[in-house]
């Protein structure tokens with residue numbers, strides 16, 4: 093039997109971004125790519141991102157979190173999932189410490205401090221964006237990652253040829269468009285995600301700046317496809333809009349699942365994301381889920 097079977101999980105969401113939280117602290121258990129795909133295939137545990145908690149390895153941090161996409165690949169950061177984990181570690185009856193109002197998670201991409209604003213609203217410090225071509229990463233040394241040329245055969249719309257690249261703990265390419273809902277994201281998303289200019293693939297954003305403090309956004313996520321919301325994508329869109337001088341440093345980003353408030357703080361260059369979480373249900377990982385995927 094798979095060692096993960098019978099472990100408890102929480103099904104949550106951040107603005108409809110489907111998040112499953114699995115607490116493996118205190119154990120040596122690890123989630124493989126095929127385990128992640130097996131869990132994602134189950135309607136009751138289905139996720140865009142699986143947030144797996146392991147024991148912290150650095151003093152002053154509360155957990156080490158590994159983040160998996162639907163296709164089993166690992167991500168360095170997940171804004172919506174971080175808010176969900178913060179709620180779970182403060183408010184869940186089995187794994188939470190209700191005396192806590194702030195915590196810091198470790199991820200592959202760095203530290204993510206989170207603060208509880210109210211019962212279901214959290215702010216995450218997503219850190220400073222990385223903007224150099226080899227930090228995004230891009231396959232070629234573009235000097236100006238805020239405007240670079242991307243040729244893609246089957247897409248003839250010129251608006252989709254000059255993205256702004258931002259790494260927010262994961263790679264993003266932001267395309268500024270008049271109306272994100274006019275595009276067939278299902279079709280262009282995978283072409284752009286897998287374009288050879290992105291050696292680690294990329295999350296793809298279609299953004300419209302409708303006012304200096306408002307951005308409308310749709311996201312095609314690396315490894316997960318179209319999602320209702322993407323926290324790091326919202327941060328990337330705001331950073332890209334500031335780099336292009338299209339918006340102020342603080343804006344509301346409206347995603348299909350709802351709004352996030354994003355600020356690219358002048359003082360230290362960190363990006364702060366504030367938004368809600370929702371708890372849906374809890375369950376246990378069933379042994380037979382893993383048999384076919386093994």
Ligand SMILES: N[C@H](CCC[C@H](N)C(=O)O)C(=O)O
Pocket residue numbers: 109140141161166167168169170171172173262263295313314315316319321322323324325
């Ligand atoms: N939904 C997440 C981002 C997941 C990113 C992931 N798709 C990747 O980089 O591989 C968020 O709220 O930030």
